[in-house]
Amino acid sequence: MKFKISEHIADIKPYEAGKPLREVEQEYNISNVIKLASNENPIGFSPKVYDAVKKHMKDMNRYPESSACVLSNKLAQRFHVSPENIVLGNGSDDIIALLAHGFLNPGDEALMPQPSFLMYEISVKTAKGKPVMVPLTDFSTNLEGLVKKISTKTRMIFITNPFNPTGSTITYDEFNEFSQKVPEDVIIVVDEAYIEFVRDDAVFNSLKIPLQDPRIVTLRTFSKAYGLAGFRVGYGIMDPEIAEILNRIRQPFNVNTLAQEAGVAAIGDEQFLNKSIQTTHESLDFLFDELSNLGIHCLPTQSNFFMMDLKKDATKVFEKMLQLGIIVRSMKSYGFDTFIRVNTGTKKENIAFIAALKKVLKK
Ligand SMILES: *Cc1c(COP(=O)(O)O)cnc(C)c1O
Numbered sequence: 001m002k003f004k005i006s007e008h009i010a011d012i013k014p015y016e017a018g019k020p021l022r023e024v025e026q027e028y029n030i031s032n033v034i035k036l037a038s039n040e041n042p043i044g045f046s047p048k049v050y051d052a053v054k055k056h057m058k059d060m061n062r063y064p065e066s067s068a069c070v071l072s073n074k075l076a077q078r079f080h081v082s083p084e085n086i087v088l089g090n091g092s093d094d095i096i097a098l099l100a101h102g103f104l105n106p107g108d109e110a111l112m113p114q115p116s117f118l119m120y121e122i123s124v125k126t127a128k129g130k131p132v133m134v135p136l137t138d139f140s141t142n143l144e145g146l147v148k149k150i151s152t153k154t155r156m157i158f159i160t161n162p163f164n165p166t167g168s169t170i171t172y173d174e175f176n177e178f179s180q181k182v183p184e185d186v187i188i189v190v191d192e193a194y195i196e197f198v199r200d201d202a203v204f205n206s207l208k209i210p211l212q213d214p215r216i217v218t219l220r221t222f223s224k225a226y227g228l229a230g231f232r233v234g235y236g237i238m239d240p241e242i243a244e245i246l247n248r249i250r251q252p253f254n255v256n257t258l259a260q261e262a263g264v265a266a267i268g269d270e271q272f273l274n275k276s277i278q279t280t281h282e283s284l285d286f287l288f289d290e291l292s293n294l295g296i297h298c299l300p301t302q303s304n305f306f307m308m309d310l311k312k313d314a315t316k317v318f319e320k321m322l323q324l325g326i327i328v329r330s331m332k333s334y335g336f337d338t339f340i341r342v343n344t345g346t347k348k349e350n351i352a353f354i355a356a357l358k359k360v361l362k363k
Helices: 021-028 047-059 069-079 092-103 118-126 143-148 172-180 240-249 257-267 270-293 314-323 347-362
Strands: 086-089 109-114 130-135 154-160 187-191 216-221 234-237 305-309 339-343
Touching (some): 069 234, 086 240, 092 234, 143 172, 270 347, 314 339
16 A cells, blocks of 8 residues: 555454344345344344434434433442543543553553454554553463553553453452452553343442442443343542543544434333343343254353354355354354354244254264
8 A cells, every 4th residue: 555554553453243134134045043142132122212313313403411410410420439530432432542542652551351342452552552461371360460561551451340251240359359459540441331131240340339449440231131232331439530631532422412312211121120130130041051962062150141062164154054044143253263153032032043053063
């Protein structure tokens, strides 16, 4: 290319999203494709969101409210913090990027597990920082390994709890031991995209007693348990000094009007949230039973997805499942050559997934 690109982004690989439904339907000329590849909510979202979005369509000639004050206040109430502790984002992806841009100087290091959610690495590199990767141990975050990699250049550590893609978790005891070893001037980003699905009380939840530790930045999203992935709305809860920096550099209208209203309505519908969580748990129990009957080894999970070892080339399994109209995620590019990751579907989708998997494994 004749244009000279920024050197620090030269080796960034693009984010690999789950294969879109419509693309598969067109490619294979089939309909009713089932997507279990992006940890989305199969039961949709609250009917209150529909109503709110319809009601606010008429406001779409106006810019969104930059401060998103209604949503910020709702979140503040819900988590017993002040609106100054909250930063809203166009998905939590947005906040990951803001953190990297706000707190990394060229060459500064951000530690993260390997493999991790790809946006950490992409955002750190885009901000001219240096991602430092620490391999998982036994499919879990290696907290000790992260501590060992801390240097004078470390500014930030990314933790995902529950962990994507393996579903593993960090307990209160493990987190406390870890955080004691992290210097005072290092930000600990705790990405809790799946925390609503956790069933085990021992799993660390950074907002149970929020704001005890100014180093902790909690990331949450409406994309998973609330089912609002398409709206793009996520939030961070953090020390007001950190929040002030992120609010300084974010796009003024990063959360659009309908997304703000969808978020407000979603928080107001606890019944839907509970249904969403309960359905997920029922699905997980069903799928684990069925897969165990097939002799398939699944990794334990506290989220709405899990990995399974099929002892076969995962990309081939992915392709064969596609032909049967089911989108799963091959974990090959994450270094797990024989694993796929799936999220829970509706009852019907779960049954169809098991039937298709049986077919594929027989071949
Ligand atoms: C899905 C997910 C998110 C949420 O992303 P949004 O941008 O809010 O949709 C964040 N972190 C992890 C690890 C995820 O899997």
